[in-house]
Amino acid sequence: GRSFPVDLRHLPRPLRKGVRFDAALADLVVQAAGETEGGILVFLPGEGEIRRVEGQLKGRLPAGCEVRPLYGALPFAQQRAAIAPTDTARKVVLATSIAETSLTIEDIRVVVDGGKARRARFDPSSGMSRLVTEPVTRAEATQRAGRAGRVAEGTCYRLWTKGEEGALRAYPPAEIEAADLAGLALELALWGAQPGDLAFLTPPAPGSYAEAQSLLRMLGALDRENRITPHGKALAALPLHPRLAHMLAMAGPDAAPLAALLAERDPLPRGAPVDLTLRLAAVRDPKQFAGRSPHQPSRPVIERIRAEAKRLAKSARRASQGAMSDAAAAGLAYPDRVGLRRKGDAPRYVLSGGKGAILPEEDPMAGTRLIVATDLDGDRREARIRQAIRIEEAELRALFADQIGWQDICEWDRRERRVTTRQQERFGALALDDRVWKDPPPDAVAQAMLDGVRDLGMSWTDAARRFVARVELLREAGEDLPDMSEPALLDTLEDWLLPYLTGVKTAQDWKRFDILPALRARLDWDQIQRLDAKAPAHFTSPLGRDIPIDYSGEHPEISLRLQEMFGQTTHPTVGRTPLRVTLLSPAGRPVQTTMDLPGFWASSYADVRKDMRGRYPKHPWPEDPTVADPTLRVKRRRD
The missing domain is CATH 3.40.50.300 (P-loop containing nucleotide triphosphate hydrolases)
Structure with a gap:
């Protein structure tokens, strides 16, 4: 010491x-x-x-x-x-x-x-x-x-x-902070205890413990209330991780070599192919394997696996389902790690539990359609497969017949920027069969399009922007009106937009869509009347035309041709608020912006008239615009 x-x-x-x-x-x-x-x-x-x-x-x-x-x-x-x-x-x-x-x-x-x-x-x-x-x-x-x-x-x-x-x-x-808690969760369930019932120096993390219980429910060791089942008691009696105990209990003594192999470290050296059958061959017949394989296994590891397999075989009961392949047995242990190869050249897989995984491109199994991944490096983004075994689709269907079924898929595809509709036969996250869904219900398409709206953002027309600006103006003045800010609208799409999305399926459909009717429908009759009275949508010009009022700036604003305001002797207002008036030339360019039209007629108009007469001689520029008739026409030609 x-x-x-x-x-x-x-x-x-x-x-x-x-x-x-x-x-x-x-x-x-x-x-x-x-x-x-x-x-x-x-x-x-x-x-x-x-x-x-x-x-x-x-x-x-x-x-x-x-x-x-x-x-x-x-x-x-x-x-x-x-x-x-x-x-x-x-x-x-x-x-x-x-x-x-x-x-x-x-x-x-x-x-x-x-x-x-x-x-x-x-x-x-x-x-x-x-x-x-x-x-x-x-x-x-x-x-x-x-x-x-x-x-x-x-x-x-x-x-x-x-x-x-x-x-x-x-x-x-502490080890309990970093370890797989499935064994602990099974043991506590066997005792009828919860983590809070024991005086742990370091209590298990709630998230990790819940994940362990989820795995045990998937294996049938716990029921929905997380109480141990008879099958769970059988698993607890076996000296293995619950995954491997489940496999041994279901597949019988024939799965003992596989259980012992998966519980031990890899007997083959680094760089060996990922195929699990190579390791099983080395365990079952070491001499024959050593004579024909360039990847020589570790003798001490093989000996430990063989000894453990004999011990496990004695404690395992005969399987009720009869003989089972190694791949099917591995699927029992790892039902969440059945992998389906994605489309493309790279050997990338989606696992039945929803995660992604990848094989080394040079590996002999790189082209295999269905595998069971028995060892992965745990990378959060895309796990690297270190051991796997090929499984046939028929074996998968026989093994998990009660968990395979058809699902209708109607969802927004961010890559294609459209709602896609498919009918898929699925096992977990795997689509074993995939077909086009030709006649999906319109309400399902509309619901999926809401995700598209959240992805694409709001599609504003000028009229819709002006309407929202009017509503927000009155809300700031204390009126009881719905919140129509963009974040609030996106948070409540189901309430106001969903009924109007019929027929909208793509980004182009959404770009052409007019949201104004849906926005107006958010207001009742009384609210619409108050809105039109206190923040009208239009100003009626001396010619009788309705000019849209823009409420998005500091002051409500209109833009119109200068000649259209001839004869207007008072400044336009909304209630008591003066409008900001932008007067345009015949070419539509701003000539003057004013909030005092009579003052403009009496002062600056003379300079504008002098400049504009030379540029636009065909248009009227009277000396006294207050008594002239409003017009949008050019002057009559003299005979």
């Missing part, structure tokens, strides 16, 4: 941007080897980093140094060689966190800490665990440094500065 002092050495300055982790760590190992004596233990997050750093160190270490990797997938003999003391060489052990705690490597005097850790995290949104690489915590860094002081005084080199150490978290997350 004794520990010796350890000299901590940090980087003098942070690593420059663009410096590769493996290169920087290899440089630090070379520095440590030159400045110290004794064995060196280097902490890295995983096998890939160990292999890269091993390559970086070739030919750079002092004479007599021997590099030895240490990680869980390494053959047992090589793990023993990394741990065992040696008098013939100075060991440089490249290890994962396997060497972080109780393991003692006797001749280690120096630790080089890369400052990264790889953890398994369960993602409730995907229902999958994934490995993430994160900075170590201060507690882990302290534990690692202690490896240098187990048998004598030592030295620890850290690949970070003293200042960066303050930003590290104090402790790693």
Whole structure:
């Protein structure tokens, strides 16, 4: 239990941007080897980093140094060689966190800490665990440094500065915060307990626990009230994850090798094809597989799987459904991970649980239509498939006949910018058969088009904008009228727009659609009367024409030809509010904007008349416009 002092050495300055982790760590190992004596233990997050750093160190270490990797997938003999003391060489052990705690490597005097850790995290949104690489915590860094002081005084080199150490978290997350909780949820259901009934040091996260219960309901282990079923009790009696226990309970002893295989790490080396049948062949007949496959399995892993399969076969009952293929058995364990290949050249799949997944393009299974993905990396956007097995559609239909059925799909397609209508035979998120729905109900199309409106935004006509501006003007004055701001309209589409969307299916239909009748229908008769009285839609010109009033600016405004206002001796108003009048030339260009028409006639008109007579000689420009007749015509030609 004794520990010796350890000299901590940090980087003098942070690593420059663009410096590769493996290169920087290899440089630090070379520095440590030159400045110290004794064995060196280097902490890295995983096998890939160990292999890269091993390559970086070739030919750079002092004479007599021997590099030895240490990680869980390494053959047992090589793990023993990394741990065992040696008098013939100075060991440089490249290890994962396997060497972080109780393991003692006797001749280690120096630790080089890369400052990264790889953890398994369960993602409730995907229902999958994934490995993430994160900075170590201060507690882990302290534990690692202690490896240098187990048998004598030592030295620890850290690949970070003293200042960066303050930003590290104090402790790693508790396992219950990152683990798949399906086993825990099944055990608590067996006891008839809820998480709140137990004094957890760290209670399970509600979202993760609910996801675990959802999986158990899907497997038939819990009922709708999350009470354990007889099938759930049978699963709880098996020493397996509930997925694999369900498979073994349904498929019988013949599925024991598959259950043991899926519970263990991959026996084949990295780079092997994803096909699960290759792993099963290695388990069932190791000698024959070794003679014909270029991907040699790990013997210790195969032996553990075979021993576990024998034990599981003894505890499994004979399947009531008879013999079952490996693919069907895998489907029982992973009903949410049946994958259907998407259209296109890339081997992308949609999983029955709704997530996306992708196979390596060079993999022999890349063209397979239906698979069961038994191992994924858990990426939230598109998981990479690490193990899968081909399943025939007939097997899928026989296995999940009660969960496959036809659905009418009427939805807005953002890519095609239209409502699409399909009839699909679906298993979860998979469309096993897809046909055009030729006569969908109009109300279903209209309902789907509401999503199109939210996607495209409001389609405004000038008249609709003016109407909304009038309503908003009176609302600001305290009138009891509906909110017609664009956000409010989009939030209440079902209330006011849905009955008017008949026949609207595409973005072009929506662009041509006039929303004014639907907007007017939001007001009752009394509200319309008050609106027309206090904020009329039009000003009647001296010629009797209705000129639309624009209420969107600071002042209500009209625009019309100057000659049309001849004879108007008072300024136009809405109630007591003067209109802003823009007078136009015969060509429709603004000549004058005024809120005092009599004042304009008496002052500026003379200058406008002088300028306009030369430009538009065919049009009347009387000296006294207050007594002239309004007109839109040119002057009569004299004979």
